[in-house]
Amino acid sequence: MSAFDDGNMQNESDVEMQKGGTRSVGISTVSTVHKGLDLISTISYCLFGGTIVLCLVAIGLHHRSTIVRIAFAISIAVSSYGLFQRWKLDRMDSLREALNEIRQEVNRMMTENDKLTRNNDELEVQANRVKDMESSLNGILSSQGKNVTAFVSLVKENRVILDEMKQALKAQVSQDLLQLIFAADRDEDFVIDPEEVRGLLFRLRAFDGLDVNEEHFRSLLEKKGNSISAVVGLVTDLLDDEPNDDTVFTVDPKRMARHA
Structure with missing residues (x-):
């Protein structure tokens, strides 16, 4: 029974390591196996303990018979050894359970690490896109800045030219008016x-x-x-x-x- 239980526990642990995406199903199965092992352990302790008690009572009742005392003493020794083995198995089960929990936590952390890695890759791609857009915008702004500066310079130059033309036209009109006045x-x-x-x-x-x-x-x-x-x-x-x-x-x- 103990070898069978150990095999089940090992298989359960292997399945849990292979199936990172089915963690909830694995936990439910392990919990069911643990409940069965707890029941077996309880029955084993009761049987071995009861056997020891009965043997002690029998030795007390038949203390005059050496053969009976030897037989019950052997039974007590075997039951004690069985209790010790059961205790070792329970301890191994506890260690195996802790190991499985650690493995489950490792699997969970590996899954989270994979998610973080994918998110980091996506962020790097987006960051590169933002850098490319920033470079393009800087180029556009630089070009527009030069164009705006040139446009403002042309506007100022055109304004000066228009003012000069206006003054020249006024001077010409004034000259024509003076000719009209003197002709009058x-x-x-x-x-x-x-x-x-x-x-x-x-x-x-x-x-x-x-x-x-x-x-x-x-x-x-x-x-x-x-x-x-x-x-x-x-x-x-x-x-x-x-x-x-x-x-x-x-x-x-x-x-x-x-x-x-």
């Missing part, structure tokens, strides 16, 4: 007479890209004695970027460009 002074007395004012305004209305505040123009011209120098001063206001109270002429840059 028919008697060349450097005074724009009332009848000459009407002709000058007519010419100014026909000037493409120029808007004239006629009422303000007449009022300022009268205050300054209708002199050509007063009109020339109004024309020079075109070159100022900020309008003031004496501003009479306003221009449209697009229409100025067409006029140029």
Whole structure:
């Protein structure tokens, strides 16, 4: 019976080592075998112990018979030896049980280690992907940064060019206006007479890209004695970027460009 039990325990342990994914089934089987071994051990202890007690009682009752005493003494010795062997087997079963538990724990830890290894491999793959994406993004950002810097530089340069063109157009328009003003002074007395004012305004209305505040123009011209120098001063206001109270002429840059 003991050899059979040992074989079962060894087979159970081997099955447990081979089947890492069926740990719950192995534990249930081992638990059932352990219950059977505990029952066998209990019966064995009772039988051997009872035999020893009965032999002692028999020796007490038949103490005069030497043969009986020797026979029962042999029975006591055999039963004691049986108890000792049963105790050794139980101890071996306990050690085997502890060994199986250790093996089960090792199997569980190996399974967890495999999972951790797979997770670590997946994390390494994802980390490599993130590094590749980071490198790509850095390249894109670097390229965009250079493009943005170049674009800003071009915008600033274009703004300077537009300002220069605007000033050049204003200067050209101012020159054309001065020609109109001097042409309006028919008697060349450097005074724009009332009848000459009407002709000058007519010419100014026909000037493409120029808007004239006629009422303000007449009022300022009268205050300054209708002199050509007063009109020339109004024309020079075109070159100022900020309008003031004496501003009479306003221009449209697009229409100025067409006029140029």
